[in-house]
Amino acid sequence: MYVLVTYDVETMTSDGQRRLRQVARQCLNYGQRVQNSVFECSVSPAQFTELRLKLLDIIDHKKDSIRFYFLGNNYSKRVEYIGVVTSYNVEDELII
Template sequence: MFVLITYDISTVDEKGKRRLRKVAKICVNFGQRVQNSVFECKIDPAQCKKIEIDLEKIIDPKQDSLRFYYLGSSKGAKVKHIGVRVSYDIEGPIII
């Protein structure tokens, strides 16, 4: 499976900087960095679940944000969001 992992870690204090380094280290072990906080990973479902669990243990969901984009042709793309920023329905109505 092909998964795009993105994250936004608050680094206003030393704890946040440590979290950022830990998150990046886990992602580097499973994929290729394509931007500072974006990794492309070609992994199996078990590895994917392990990454999700490991990253969830590290982040502070009140300050940090993780997004997993599951890309594939069988059922289309799916997005899983964990943390502070609220996800939205990109295909939903736009209110101006």
């Protein structure tokens, strides 16, 4: 499944800045950053559940928020790009 993860973490304190880094790090483990607080993730249902639980453990539920947008398997027909595209297609082969 293809999931768009967006978040808003309060960063006025050092704890908030730490939470922000931890959320970004976890999202990077499952997908690619496409904007500052937006990640595209191609994950299985089990991987999504794992990511969701990790993020729930990190955030402060009274100050921070996370949104998940489920684009499904036909996501390429639901995503439109305008301007510079700096991300890669997660379905293509990746050569390192």
